[in-house]
Amino acid sequence: MNACHLFRDLMDEYLDGTIRDSRRQELETHARTCRDCAEQLRASRLMQDVIADAFGPRTAAREAREELLAKLADRRRHPIRHPGGLVVGARWAVAAGIVLAVGLSLGFALGRKGSAGPAPAQLPPPVPMRVAELAGTVLVRHEGAEVWRPLTPDATIHIGDTFHAAAKASCTLEVADKSTIRIDQNSMLILKSYNGETQFYLEHGQCQADLESPHGPFFICTPHGRVEALGTEFTVKVE
Amino acid sequence: MTDEPRQPAAADEQLVLATLQGEVSSFGTLVERYWNLVFALALTRINDPAEAEDVAQESFLKAYSHLRSLRRPARFAGWLSKITLQQCTNTVRAHIRWRMTFAQEAAEPADWEAIPAYSPNPGLTEAQTQFVRQTVGKLPKTLQGLVLMRFMAGLSAVQIAEQLGKRPGTVRVYLHRAYQMLRKDLAPLLEEVEL
Numbered sequence: 001m002n003a004c005h006l007f008r009d010l011m012d013e014y015l016d017g018t019i020r021d022s023r024r025q026e027l028e029t030h031a032r033t034c035r036d037c038a039e040q041l042r043a044s045r046l047m048q049d050v051i052a053d054a055f056g057p058r059t060a061a062r063e064a065r066e067e068l069l070a071k072l073a074d075r076r077r078h079p080i081r082h083p084g085g086l087v088v089g090a091r092w093a094v095a096a097g098i099v100l101a102v103g104l105s106l107g108f109a110l111g112r113k114g115s116a117g118p119a120p121a122q123l124p125p126p127v128p129m130r131v132a133e134l135a136g137t138v139l140v141r142h143e144g145a146e147v148w149r150p151l152t153p154d155a156t157i158h159i160g161d162t163f164h165a166a167a168k169a170s171c172t173l174e175v176a177d178k179s180t181i182r183i184d185q186n187s188m189l190i191l192k193s194y195n196g197e198t199q200f201y202l203e204h205g206q207c208q209a210d211l212e213s214p215h216g217p218f219f220i221c222t223p224h225g226r227v228e229a230l231g232t233e234f235t236v237k238v239e
Numbered sequence: 240m241t242d243e244p245r246q247p248a249a250a251d252e253q254l255v256l257a258t259l260q261g262e263v264s265s266f267g268t269l270v271e272r273y274w275n276l277v278f279a280l281a282l283t284r285i286n287d288p289a290e291a292e293d294v295a296q297e298s299f300l301k302a303y304s305h306l307r308s309l310r311r312p313a314r315f316a317g318w319l320s321k322i323t324l325q326q327c328t329n330t331v332r333a334h335i336r337w338r339m340t341f342a343q344e345a346a347e348p349a350d351w352e353a354i355p356a357y358s359p360n361p362g363l364t365e366a367q368t369q370f371v372r373q374t375v376g377k378l379p380k381t382l383q384g385l386v387l388m389r390f391m392a393g394l395s396a397v398q399i400a401e402q403l404g405k406r407p408g409t410v411r412v413y414l415h416r417a418y419q420m421l422r423k424d425l426a427p428l429l430e431e432v433e434l
Contacts, residue, residue, distance in 0.1 A: 015418055016411055017395030046429050047421055051390045053363050054371035055279035059292055065271040068299050072263055075300075239333060 007037055015044055124159045127191065127198050128176040131155055136169025138183070159198060162190045165205070179211040179218070192221070206237040255312035258303070266306075270299050273316055276392035277323050283376055283383050284327035294330055298323040316392060317402030320384060367428055374424045382417040389414060 010027040013019035019027070031038040057064070124143055131153050139148040143160025151163065151171060165171060165183045172182040183189045187205020191198055200207070201221045211218055211232045218229040222238045251272075257265035277298055281291035302319050309318050363371065375383060388399045396414055400407040422429075 012411075012415065016397075016414060017389065017393070018397055043422060043426075043429050044418075046432065047418070047425055048390050050363060050367070050371050050425065050428065050432060051375060051386065051421075052275075054368045055275075055282055055375070055387065055391060057275060057278035057292060057295070058288060059274075059278075061271045061274040064274040064292075064296070065267045068270045068296065069263060069267045071296070071300060072266070072303060075304075237336075239329075239336075 004034060004037055007031075007034075011037075011040060011044065014041070124193075126156045126158050129157045129173050129191075129198075131157070131171060132174040132180055133170075133172035133182075135171070136185070137166045138169050138171040139164045139166070157191070159191055159193045162188060162203075164188045177212050177215070179209070179215060181220075182208045182210070184208065202236055202238050204238045206235060208235045209233070251315040252312040255306060255309065255315050259306060266303055269315065269319075273319055273392055274299075276316070276387055277319060279387045279391045280320055280323045280384065281327055282372070283387070284324065285330060290330070294326050295323070298326045301326065314402050314404065316388065316394065317404070320388065320402075324384075363432065367432065370428055371425065374421065377424070378417055378420060382413055382420075385410060385413050386417045386421070 007027055007030050010019060010023055014024065014027060027037075027041070031041045059067070131151060134151060134153050138151040140151045140155065141148045141162045141164075142158055143162075148164065157173065163171065163173075163183055165185050165187050167185050170182060170184050172180050174180045181189075181200060184206040187207060188203040189205075189207055190201040190203060192201050193199070199219060199221060203223065207220065209218065209220065209229060211229055213232050215229065215232070220227045220229075220236045222236065224238065227234075227236050251269065254265040254269050258269070274295065277295040278291055281294040281298070282288060285291045285294055298319065302322050305322075309315065311318075375386065378386065385399060388394050388402070389396070394402065396410045397407045399405075399414075400410040403410070
């Protein structure tokens with residue numbers, strides 16, 4: 001019992017996981033002859049065991065490894081990112097893009113000398129859709145355009161348009177059969193053409209669809225997958 | 240668990256570098272090594288074991304896809320722990336937003352009593368498992384992380400300090416503070432169990 005204070009440090013080392021084999025044997029030998037230290041050692045071991053037990057996962061580590069590797073095998077197409085967020089291939093693509101942009105700018109500047117100016121960009125065909133409600137600042141950008149313009153209640157909507165509802169803003173688009181899709185604040189929705197059909201692509205934020213019944217197949221695409229309408233009212237949210 | 244320090248940080252470093260060179264199985268070894276830790280960390284914040292496993296998986300996938308941004312591969316476990324806790328925060332926030340979206344009553348994350356406990360080891364009863372989780376859950380967040388790194392990943396105090404970029408003395412002090420609190424609070428349980 002008098003020697004117990006010598007073993008306090010060993011007990012601490014034991015708990016910290018820094019104890020050496022020889023010192024551990026020393027501690028265990030002492031614990032065999034000292035009831036207090038034996039009890040303390042037992043309690044320490046038990047504390048570790050009950051915590052490991054209570055927080056142990058249902059899926060064993062080896063099984064989790066296999067599951068993760070299977071998922072990663074599916075993701076092989078997406079290589080590991082560089083700190084800047086670009087893969088090697090993407091960096092080359094950016095470099096090539098810069099060279100191309102410089103080339104095009106030069107070509108454009110030279111060509112401009114002998115011409116009256118570039119022809120206005122051709123807008124994609126309009127879609128049978130109108131702005132039913134508008135609140136706050138909602139911006140729209142036509143496909144291929146660089147500038148965002150405020151959406152107006154009488155705006156013509158084209159395929160490829162991107163809508164961005166700022167904070168505290170929203171807009172409702174109405175399609176031919178009176179079904180509506182509302183773009184909530186801080187959201188971005190793109191009208192895409194897919195197999196000749198207009199498709200809604202929610203880039204981020206939230207939108208609410210209210211479909212006239214009966215309705216045909218109706219989808220909202222997101223970066224995470226495609227949502228099919230089963231009822232007449234539903235909300236889609238992309239984090 | 241063993242008393243000897245295991246899994247030297249250099250081994251993690253080698254596995255990370257091998258993964259970056261395209262050896263995915265090396266990442267599998269890291270998953271196997273830290274699965275218990277990541278799950279336990281998630282469980283302290285999420286409280287739902289099934290969801291904690293999802294968060295653990297997501298955390299590993301995130302770690303894999305951002306592995307090149309890990310500046311010190313030897314500190315993989317510390318980095319992974321931060322990713323896990325961030326993932327937990329995102330999940331909790333998403334839950335709150337989901338509840339608000341669907342106009343349901345915004346409740347606090349489910350309490351331990353409401354979650355059916357399970358134990359991969361039949362050594363603890365359901366009530367005892369809940370009691371241990373509650374007790375660890377009462378520790379300050381910093382201490383929780385250290386205790387789980389120590390007991391679930393088997394990292395020594397020195398290794399934890401390396402992983403977190405802290406001084407070993409600081410980690411020791413924190414760990415001992417946690418041990419004291421745990422011993423005191425778990426005392427009734429430690430009296431009755433024999434694993």
